[in-house]
Amino acid sequence: MEQQRKEYHSLELNLKATESHRFTWMNQYFDLEAHLVFDSKLDNLESSKNQLENLSAVFKLIPFENQFKSKLFSHILQEEHDVSNKFYVVFAKINIFEKKLIQIQHTYEVSGKSQPHGTFGHTGTESEEAKLTADEQNSLLENIQKLLYGPMLAHFTQPFVALFPELLEDGWQERMPLKRGKQEAELVPYQAIFPFAGALELQPDGEHTLALDDLYCTNEKCDCRDVACVVLGLEKLTGKQEILGGFRYHFDKKRFKAMPEVPLPTNGQEWIKRFSVNFPIKLEFLFEARYEFIRKLAKMRASS
Ligand SMILES: [Zn+2]
Numbered sequence: 001m002e003q004q005r006k007e008y009h010s011l012e013l014n015l016k017a018t019e020s021h022r023f024t025w026m027n028q029y030f031d032l033e034a035h036l037v038f039d040s041k042l043d044n045l046e047s048s049k050n051q052l053e054n055l056s057a058v059f060k061l062i063p064f065e066n067q068f069k070s071k072l073f074s075h076i077l078q079e080e081h082d083v084s085n086k087f088y089v090v091f092a093k094i095n096i097f098e099k100k101l102i103q104i105q106h107t108y109e110v111s112g113k114s115q116p117h118g119t120f121g122h123t124g125t126e127s128e129e130a131k132l133t134a135d136e137q138n139s140l141l142e143n144i145q146k147l148l149y150g151p152m153l154a155h156f157t158q159p160f161v162a163l164f165p166e167l168l169e170d171g172w173q174e175r176m177p178l179k180r181g182k183q184e185a186e187l188v189p190y191q192a193i194f195p196f197a198g199a200l201e202l203q204p205d206g207e208h209t210l211a212l213d214d215l216y217c218t219n220e221k222c223d224c225r226d227v228a229c230v231v232l233g234l235e236k237l238t239g240k241q242e243i244l245g246g247f248r249y250h251f252d253k254k255r256f257k258a259m260p261e262v263p264l265p266t267n268g269q270e271w272i273k274r275f276s277v278n279f280p281i282k283l284e285f286l287f288e289a290r291y292e293f294i295r296k297l298a299k300m301r302a303s304s
Pocket residue numbers: 185217218219222223224225
């Protein structure tokens with residue numbers, strides 16, 4: 001069954017629960033999740049810049065101890081993750097370029113059933129504006145700011161680095177594979193170089209995940225002007241993966257082409273449309289920016 005195609009403009013940051021995304025606040029240990037929320041889909045540089053300078057972010061603070069306990073309970077009882085819990089949802093404004101939390105607008109205290117990681121639904125929960133002292137408010141701001149400028153920095157910059165190369169962080173060279181052949185252009189998935197750029201994924205039903213990988217040629221002398229896309233299907237339960245399609249898209253001709261490496265009937269236009277729905281950056285715009293950006297990096301690498 002197809003998921004409802006409601007368009008939204010938000011990006012969940014790929015913050016896997018690790019030590020580096022946790023902090024102590026009000027004598028409690030919290031795990032942080034984050035969503036970036038856009039007023040409209042990013043489809044040109046000027047409006048992207050305006051939005052990224054004053055971007056809405058929603059942070060969810062999950063008490064780590066409770067989360068651990070509730071997971072343990074649900075494991076023992078073999079039940080859904082539904083132990084009562086209390087967490088905080090923080091609405092803030094951030095500036096991606098200055099890597100700064102500008103202000104906290106609201107902090108809600110939410111009690112009710114704890115939600116599984118990655119969801120922001122509040123069904124069956126009650127929330128109210130948290131009554132924080134000035135110290136608590138400041139300490140919250142400082143804690144989030146520290147993460148934003150520290151271990152979470154790449155999560156906030158990588159989704160946009162192709163549009164704004166000034167966001168490029170150190171360490172990309174190690175992730176960019178060296179050219180092997182002399183003639184052959186090597187195709188590299190963008191996510192291999194920028195793993196936090198934001199996954200292009202769809203959940204058509206509870207059992208499957210579809211992912212689109214965009215690959216670019218890293219030969220700085222080549223002028224192919226296209227992106228290669230591969231669509232993968234993953235069966236969650238078995239972990240079984242299969243290639244569902246592959247195509248190329250040429251930026252100047254605005255034309256889709258089959259990919260000889262993937263001999264399957266593929267409607268590239270339809271896939272782009274499906275993966276576009278819930279991604280906050282217009283894909284044709286993003287892919288061309290990534291192509292130009294990868295070429296720039298390839299040239300930088302060749303001349304270094
Ligand atoms: Zn090329």
